[in-house]
Amino acid sequence: MVDVTAGDGGRGRPDAVVIGGGVIGLTTAVVLAERGMDVRLWSPEDQAETTSAVAGGLVWPYRIEPAAQALDWSVRSFRHFSWLAEQPRSTGVRLLRGRMAGSAPPAAWTALTGTPPRAPLVDMETYLPYLAGRFEAAHGRVERRAARSLHEAAAAAPVVVNCSGLGARELVPDPAMRAVRGQILVVENPGVEEWYVDAGSGASETTYLLPQPYGLILGGTAHEDAEERDPDMATAEAIVRRCAAVRPEVADAKVRAHRVGLRPSRPGVRLESELLSDGRGGESLCVHNYGHGGAGVTVSWGCAVDAARLVGPATGG
Structure with a gap:
């Protein structure tokens, strides 16, 4: 005992x-x-x-x-x-209010977040x-x-x-345990006040805009078994293009930081x-x-x- x-x-x-x-x-x-x-x-x-x-x-x-x-x-x-x-x-x-594109959440989650969702x-x-x-x-x-x-x-x-x-x-x-590499950017926020996410269905490339007090987060990636911790500039440019397709004003936003993290997947x-x-x-x-x-x-x-x-x-x- x-x-x-x-x-x-x-x-x-x-x-x-x-x-x-x-x-x-x-x-x-x-x-x-x-x-x-x-x-x-x-x-x-x-x-x-x-x-x-x-x-x-x-x-x-x-x-x-x-x-x-x-x-x-x-x-x-x-x-x-x-x-x-x-x-x-x-x-x-x-x-904050926002939009989750591409998939419908479970009913229990919708009951919490409402329509449009507030999370x-x-x-x-x-x-x-x-x-x-x-x-x-x-x-x-x-x-x-x-x-x-x-x-x-x-x-x-x-x-x-x-x-x-x-x-x-x-x-x-x-x-x-497997690493799933995520890369994001932090840019100066040109006025985005609601979050937006389009995660797709198990996609390795996602699109999201998350307004934080210190700037606007643009993302992202989900690359399985990738463990490189340095930001990839081509990936960063692709993230900006995807996000600009949703909110064109972010295309010229000043970049404040590039960040990479390894999600602990199982x-x-x-x-x-x-x-x-x-x-x-x-x-x-x-x-x-x-x-x-x-x-x-x-x-x-x-x-x-x-x-x-x-x-x-x-x-x-």
């Missing part, structure tokens, strides 16, 4: 270690810490260096399986983001620091370190939550638990929460709550 007592700092080690400092790891760490656990988050990267920092931030199910479960996670996350949108300056979350759009430059601040306020602590193995983390805490994203490919190891999100040896003759509980593809932000709160439930009584779940 795994011995977990919430808030028991007397043993000299935390109640839980969360591996991964992206939006999935941060959100899960917040949920656990706000439920009374002593949590340490291990990440070798600053928030601004994670794949989550490159995310466009539209809360909408995209490139994630299984679809039915993803919709449930998305609906529950939508409700939390709607609450966060009441504090847009501090959270970076706004509810949360998250400014990741503000949102990730907001999550980190919320984690710190709940007495969580970030440690700048990479997990060399799950067993190393198991030796440090009775609960390990693996939110390592693409890193799970080596850490677990999980050969089902045939299905892995959200389940197992027991790990802690190297001391005992066991630690390991909850896996990774493989969210292009919808990490969208499902983050729903998945975090389900991960906390797998942790069990220590979180009140």
